[in-house]
Amino acid sequence: MKLKAAFASVALAGSIAAVSTPAMARDTISIVGSSTVYPFATVVAERFGRNTDFPTPRMESTGSGGGLSIFCQGIGTQHPDITNSSRPIKKSEFDLCKSNGVEDIVEVRIGSDGIVIAQSAQNEALDLNLEQIFLALAKEVPDPSGAEKLVPNPYNKWSDISSDLPDVAIAVMGPPPTSGTRDAFVEIAMEGGCSVYPFIKAMPRNDFRATCRSIREDGPFIDAGENDNLIVQRLSRDTGTYGIFGYSYLAENRNVIQAVTVDGVEPTPETVGSDEYPVARSLFFYVKKAHVGVVPGIQEYIAEFTSEAAWGDNGYMVDVGLIPMPRANRMEVAKRVKELTPMTAADFK
Amino acid sequence: MTDQRSQADIVRRSLKKRYRKEKRFRAYGVLAVSIALGALVILFADIIGKGWTGFIKTTITLEVMLDGDSMYLDDPTDADQRAMADFSAPIIAALQKQLPEVLEAGELRQLNRLVGSYGSNDIRDLLRAQPELLNTSQTLTFLASDAVSVYVKHSDNPSYSIRLSEQQQHWVDQLLAKGVIETKFNNVFFTSGDSREPSNAGILGALVGSLLTLIVTLAIAFPVGVAAAIYLEEFAPQNKFTDFIEVNINNLAAVPSIIFGLLGLAVIINTFGMPRSVPVVGGLVLALMTLPTIIISSRAAIKSVPPSIREAAEGIGASKMQVVLHHVLPLAMPGMLTGSIIGMAQALGETAPLLLIGMVAFIVDVPDGFFSAATVLPVQIYLWASSAEQGFIELASAGIMILLTFLISMNALAIWLRKRLERRW
Numbered sequence: 009m010k011l012k013a014a015f016a017s018v019a020l021a022g023s024i025a026a027v028s029t030p031a032m033a034r035d036t037i038s039i040v041g042s043s044t045v046y047p048f049a050t051v052v053a054e055r056f057g058r059n060t061d062f063p064t065p066r067m068e069s070t071g072s073g074g075g076l077s078i079f080c081q082g083i084g085t086q087h088p089d090i091t092n093s094s095r096p097i098k099k100s101e102f103d104l105c106k107s108n109g110v111e112d113i114v115e116v117r118i119g120s121d122g123i124v125i126a127q128s129a130q131n132e133a134l135d136l137n138l139e140q141i142f143l144a145l146a147k148e149v150p151d152p153s154g155a156e157k158l159v160p161n162p163y164n165k166w167s168d169i170s171s172d173l174p175d176v177a178i179a180v181m182g183p184p185p186t187s188g189t190r191d192a193f194v195e196i197a198m199e200g201g202c203s204v205y206p207f208i209k210a211m212p213r214n215d216f217r218a219t220c221r222s223i224r225e226d227g228p229f230i231d232a233g234e235n236d237n238l239i240v241q242r243l244s245r246d247t248g249t250y251g252i253f254g255y256s257y258l259a260e261n262r263n264v265i266q267a268v269t270v271d272g273v274e275p276t277p278e279t280v281g282s283d284e285y286p287v288a289r290s291l292f293f294y295v296k297k298a299h300v301g302v303v304p305g306i307q308e309y310i311a312e313f314t315s316e317a318a319w320g321d322n323g324y325m326v327d328v329g330l331i332p333m334p335r336a337n338r339m340e341v342a343k344r345v346k347e348l349t350p351m352t353a354a355d356f357k
Numbered sequence: 358m359t360d361q362r363s364q365a366d367i368v369r370r371s372l373k374k375r376y377r378k379e380k381r382f383r384a385y386g387v388l389a390v391s392i393a394l395g396a397l398v399i400l401f402a403d404i405i406g407k408g409w410t411g412f413i414k415t416t417i418t419l420e421v422m423l424d425g426d427s428m429y430l431d432d433p434t435d436a437d438q439r440a441m442a443d444f445s446a447p448i449i450a451a452l453q454k455q456l457p458e459v460l461e462a463g464e465l466r467q468l469n470r471l472v473g474s475y476g477s478n479d480i481r482d483l484l485r486a487q488p489e490l491l492n493t494s495q496t497l498t499f500l501a502s503d504a505v506s507v508y509v510k511h512s513d514n515p516s517y518s519i520r521l522s523e524q525q526q527h528w529v530d531q532l533l534a535k536g537v538i539e540t541k542f543n544n545v546f547f548t549s550g551d552s553r554e555p556s557n558a559g560i561l562g563a564l565v566g567s568l569l570t571l572i573v574t575l576a577i578a579f580p581v582g583v584a585a586a587i588y589l590e591e592f593a594p595q596n597k598f599t600d601f602i603e604v605n606i607n608n609l610a611a612v613p614s615i616i617f618g619l620l621g622l623a624v625i626i627n628t629f630g631m632p633r634s635v636p637v638v639g640g641l642v643l644a645l646m647t648l649p650t651i652i653i654s655s656r657a658a659i660k661s662v663p664p665s666i667r668e669a670a671e672g673i674g675a676s677k678m679q680v681v682l683h684h685v686l687p688l689a690m691p692g693m694l695t696g697s698i699i700g701m702a703q704a705l706g707e708t709a710p711l712l713l714i715g716m717v718a719f720i721v722d723v724p725d726g727f728f729s730a731a732t733v734l735p736v737q738i739y740l741w742a743s744s745a746e747q748g749f750i751e752l753a754s755a756g757i758m759i760l761l762t763f764l765i766s767m768n769a770l771a772i773w774l775r776k777r778l779e780r781r782w
Contacts, residue, residue: 036722036730058478066634069718235743236743237743260747263518329745
């Protein structure tokens with residue numbers, strides 16, 4: 009008897025699962041993409057859900073590259089509608105989208121985020137320039153003897169690079185290669201430091217990129233995964249370690265960590281917004297135009313994102329660490345987005 | 358004689374050494390148990406120490422005058438008017454009444470930061486539901502902002518940083534003394550889904566998501582697993598082919614769980630076009646993952662039924678099917694259930710396979726069915742633990758306590774079922 013009851017309940021559960029037919033027409037906006045944009049976009053999504061009658065969009069944090077590759081899988085409600093990115097879409101990704109039938113993509117630039125190099129708050133203040141960052145972290149660096157050739161990175165202590173830097177072993181925790189923060193860091197900081205050497209700059213474009221963007225794998229650079237809190241915790245305990253992450257984590261943890269100034273500039277909302285602080289990047293999201301009108305609320309979500317209340321100088325995204333664009337740029341982006349102007353191949357020069 | 362005596366002597370002399378050895382051996386065992394227990398105590402002490410404050414919320418109770426003029430609102434049922442109305446005005450006015458020294462506009466904005474981001478939404482929703490309350494005075498309770506909550510709960514803890522200005526701290530101290538700001542049991546944590554505002558965030562969405570996912574897992578893995586075990590144990594011929602199947606089932610039990618996620622993405626989502634982030638897909642993937650565990654434990658349970666029972670049943674003329682259904686299965690059921698619940702407990706704690714099928718996501722609405730977007734408990738804990746806001750630290754630990762409670766109750770259910778169904782022979 010008991011057995012029959014057990015079987016009946018299991019069968020009942022099974023039939024419930026089978027009866028509820030797949031709701032293929034989706035009514036919730038599906039968003040994937042960058043872990044850097046995630047904290048901003050989730051705040052917008054939640055506000056949007058609470059202030060309108062649309063359901064709250066669901067958001068996955070997959071990294072910029074991962075997000076774009078899922079986004080470009082095709083048209084249809086099993087694919088996401090929007091992907092967040094902490095770097096502009098690449099030509100190769102645009103082509104992948106096209107080949108899968110995702111023709112019209114609308115780009116929305118939302119503001120900037122500074123990438124900070126941070127250390128324990130107990131340490132003395134430190135200033136690095138881009139060249140020193142490159143020398144500390146690159147896989148191959150110019151021969152210290154001055155010859156114009158590349159050698160495997162010989163520097164193990166900061167003081168090996170310059171005598172006025174601290175006499176401690178180089179240990180820098182940073183994001184993994186799938187992260188947009190890493191992409192932006194190598195592109196802005198490493199390439200910037202690399203361009204100081206004329207002979208590297210004279211290399212063919214691909215060699216130049218490969219040299220400048222390769223991060224050393226012999227120990228001093230520690231891949232910390234996508235969890236920036238982990239880096240913060242480690243820095244607060246270990247005074248010899250430095251960490252690379254987005255500005256919002258610095259703003260939240262000022263009592264335990266401090267920023268290393270780069271080229272003498274401290275990262276603040278003002279210096280990042282005005283491009284005075286050298287290691288800053290723009291943040292974006294991309295919308296599948298074919299899904300607008302199919303999945304309800306996409307246009308309203310974009311409108312919420314690009315409203316002054318959200319991305320303006322006193323908007324709520326500023327509270328979570330976004331650095332707003334100048335007002336003129338905001339107006340221009342908002343206008344283009346309202347008309348849903350798609351990107352064309354000409355946007356990639 | 359002399360020989361015997363010396364032998365007894367040898368034994369007597371070595372006796373002490375043997376006792377010592379035995380004592381030492383026991384001491385090792387005690388040490389091992391205490392290391393295991395110690396680790397558990399440290400774990401629990403850490404989680405409870407960090408997480409108990411997650412069950413406390415900080416509220417601000419105010420006498421709010423819902424004045425239509427200050428909100429630019431004269432008809433709360435009109436959606437256009439609601440969109441343009443300023444619902445934070447009454448809250449600021451009420452706070453100002455409590456702190457008469459605040460006058461300047463800049464200070465007023467600072468004052469507004471004390472109330473959580475969704476305070477004005479509460480007023481809007483109230484007026485929408487009960488338009489007749491416009492232009493009346495109501496006593497309303499709002500959630501305090503994250504910064505205030507951290508200040509009230511953790512001002513003496515150096516690992517939290519206080520993000521209130523001196524001025525704001527002074528105001529909060531005053532309001533605490535007046536009893537306007539209070540700490541209460543955090544019911545929001547049990548009644549809402551995720552939020553980016555720590556004081557509005559709750560575990561219910563993830564709890565329901567876990568439950569829905571596990572129902573799908575159980576509904577698929579249990580019947581399939583038990584049927585496979587019965588066939589393999591009772592009916593299948595012993596040959597190379599069934600050996601091959603057995604080896605593969607054992608191998609499958611050791612496959613890392615992320616592989617099942619890849620399978621789910623490639624087959625269930627990409628080929629069959631099922632939506633991302635839904636409990637049905639999560640349940641299917643976890644069912645594949647737990648299937649080998651259930652098959653193996655069910656086979657062991659069937660094997661442990663004594664052959665005398667089968668023989669006796671066959672002896673009085675029962676058919677093979679009657680033997681299995683009437684005698685073997687009821688006796689093997691406790692073992693099968695225990696195995697299944699252990700498999701379920703494992704599925705409950707899994708995040709890796711869910712990452713690829715989109716269940717690691719920010720989802721605010723509490724799921725209402727097998728096809729609505731959902732996340733699960735361990736994912737929710739991970740998302741909170743990796744958020745920048747300080748208020749999420751305690752929520753992550755509180756979430757772990759909920760997960761452990763869920764797990765312990767599942768194990769208790771397993772023990773209870775086993776005790777109830779068990780038969781001795």
